[in-house]
Amino acid sequence: MAAGGAESSLELSLTGSGAALPPARSRIFKIIVIGDSNVGKTCLTYRFCAGRFPQRTEATIGVDFRERAVTIDGEHIKIQLWDTAGQERFRKSMVQHYYRNVHAVVFVYDMTNIASFHSLPSWIEECKQHLLANDIPRILVGNKCDLRSAIQVPTDLAQKFADTHSMPLFETSAKNPNDNDHVEAIFMTLAHKLKSHKPLMLSQPPDHNEIHIKPEPKPITSCWC
Numbered sequence: 001m002a003a004g005g006a007e008s009s010l011e012l013s014l015t016g017s018g019a020a021l022p023p024a025r026s027r028i029f030k031i032i033v034i035g036d037s038n039v040g041k042t043c044l045t046y047r048f049c050a051g052r053f054p055q056r057t058e059a060t061i062g063v064d065f066r067e068r069a070v071t072i073d074g075e076h077i078k079i080q081l082w083d084t085a086g087q088e089r090f091r092k093s094m095v096q097h098y099y100r101n102v103h104a105v106v107f108v109y110d111m112t113n114i115a116s117f118h119s120l121p122s123w124i125e126e127c128k129q130h131l132l133a134n135d136i137p138r139i140l141v142g143n144k145c146d147l148r149s150a151i152q153v154p155t156d157l158a159q160k161f162a163d164t165h166s167m168p169l170f171e172t173s174a175k176n177p178n179d180n181d182h183v184e185a186i187f188m189t190l191a192h193k194l195k196s197h198k199p200l201m202l203s204q205p206p207d208h209n210e211i212h213i214k215p216e217p218k219p220i221t222s223c224w225c
């Protein structure tokens with residue numbers, strides 16, 4: 001899906017008595033997902049927003065945008081995941097757009113590819129260059145933990161890196177259906193954090209396809225496979 005549609009609007013709804021009332025407002029959280037090409041950014045965002053692993057993916061060009069409505073503690077919230085291109089040649093023209101009005105950042109590496117882990121400092125540097133505020137929540141996600149025999153990034157190494165950069169670490173798999181809940185918990189943990197931070201409020205009519213999520217998923221710092 002092409003980036004866009006993030007604008008919000010305030011509409012009026014009618015009650016049974018005919019009186020016009022504004023609909024409930026919902027906050028929108030914009031979360032960007034960044035990391036090397038092929039680490040599984042598209043699959044992770046798809047898993048959270050569509051509830052399944054995509055049958056096939058192609059390299060993201062520029063940025064893709066997926067959205068899911070959730071309810072946390074009775075509040076309607078829209079979680080927008082901006083799935084960015086990992087390949088430099090597909091990023092250049094878009095990069096300044098997706099760093100605008102960001103509420104949280106998800107750094108992703110592939111647990112079976114040490115090079116994607118070693119690239120993390122350059123992704124952190126890119127965030128700095130785009131002047132992201134220091135207090136924006138950031139998390140680190142090691143993906144593809146289902147490929148147990150091919151793991152190249154040990155958990156203790158990743159945990160050390162996460163600690164150094166004050167980020168929680170999550171190891172998971174977008175592919176393994178048993179890990180579905182865990183991908184869910186990662187993004188819901190972020191949403192809970194953002195909700196308590198009370199970032200920019202945007203007006204938005206409630207969504208009919210809303211999915212209700214139980215509150216307070218536990219942050220976990222080890223593999224969920």
Ligand SMILES: Nc1nc2c(ncn2[C@@H]2O[C@H](COP(=O)(O)OP(=O)(O)OP(=O)(O)O)[C@@H](O)[C@H]2O)c(=O)[nH]1
Binds near residue numbers: 061
């Ligand atoms: N085994 C396994 N494969 C995965 C997992 N997540 C993604 N993949 C595979 O990894 C490849 C790349 O996945 P994408 O989601 O397209 O990667 P990306 O990070 O979005 O790549 P770019 O768009 O180029 O930045 C695909 O072949 C996926 O099927 C996972 O959790 N486990």
